[in-house]
Amino acid sequence: MKEQRFALAAVRGSYRHFSDKEKKIADFILEDPRNIIHLTINQIADELGLAESTVFRFCQRIGFKGFQAFKISLAAEVVAPLKDIHEKIEQGDSVQSVTEKVFRSNIKTLEDTLQIVDGEALEKAVAVILKARKVEFFGNGGSAIVAMDGYHKFIRLGVHVTMALDSHMQLMAASQMTPDDVAIVVSHSGSTTDVLDVLRILKEKNATVICVTNFAKSPLSKDADIALYTISEETDFRSEALASRIAQLSLIDALYTNLMIARGDEGKKALHDMREAISQKRL
Numbered sequence: 128m129k130e131q132r133f134a135l136a137a138v139r140g141s142y143r144h145f146s147d148k149e150k151k152i153a154d155f156i157l158e159d160p161r162n163i164i165h166l167t168i169n170q171i172a173d174e175l176g177l178a179e180s181t182v183f184r185f186c187q188r189i190g191f192k193g194f195q196a197f198k199i200s201l202a203a204e205v206v207a208p209l210k211d212i213h214e215k216i217e218q219g220d221s222v223q224s225v226t227e228k229v230f231r232s233n234i235k236t237l238e239d240t241l242q243i244v245d246g247e248a249l250e251k252a253v254a255v256i257l258k259a260r261k262v263e264f265f266g267n268g269g270s271a272i273v274a275m276d277g278y279h280k281f282i283r284l285g286v287h288v289t290m291a292l293d294s295h296m297q298l299m300a301a302s303q304m305t306p307d308d309v310a311i312v313v314s315h316s317g318s319t320t321d322v323l324d325v326l327r328i329l330k331e332k333n334a335t336v337i338c339v340t341n342f343a344k345s346p347l348s349k350d351a352d353i354a355l356y357t358i359s360e361e362t363d364f365r366s367e368a369l370a371s372r373i374a375q376l377s378l379i380d381a382l383y384t385n386l387m388i389a390r391g392d393e394g395k396k397a398l399h400d401m402r403e404a405i406s407q408k409r410l
Contacts, residue, residue, distance in 0.1 A: 133242035134201040137189040140358035152185045164202040168194040188344055233373045239358040240374040252353050253385050255335050259309040264290040265297050266313035267321045274313045277379040285397025294321045301325045304334040312338045315371050317345030339375050
């Protein structure tokens, strides 16, 4: 995992999952990030009335090896910052202004997520999918829409791919998977009951689990074999889960494109056959 230029995004993206003590640390950082780079872990702990170990674990929770690695990343971000294009949407904003801010928010979500894209994890995901007997997508609610988009793309690859939308059908599908199969589980929080029920069965069946989830430690990211992360911020008018959708779609696009390249002529033939089939639907 990269540890550069995404410290603030990592704090914001994981905020809603923090404990009260962790939120206390996050608020202190976000209030004056420039000040943090001049403080020691001991000074921050004393200022907040917390143990040094709590501050250290907070840094690990958001993806850093420790406080020093977090501070180096934060320094790179705040010493020579890029212009923050994300603006808060206000109640009295015009339609044009809201539209511009939504677009800018989506752009920022993509840029923040790109900072934490793990190339090794993507390479591993491509490798296991290429060897899989079957690929099954899983997702519920808004994540089901992203999973369905992945299913729609992967059909073009010429691999055996399936997806069930109903949560009961997903449990049934998970029960039929084998160690030769790959499950791609999309879940922003990585901690909903439906997702964890499916995850439990997938692990029992020893299927390889790839998750697409928010950059925060969750039961899903902890137990998945390969984790692909997104980062997004919550606003008064948009939940972070809604904002993360564009990053989730982009991660799956990247996965699909890499797979298509890796499959070479087989991928091209599958895409050609698919286009030929649906051409009959055009006038």
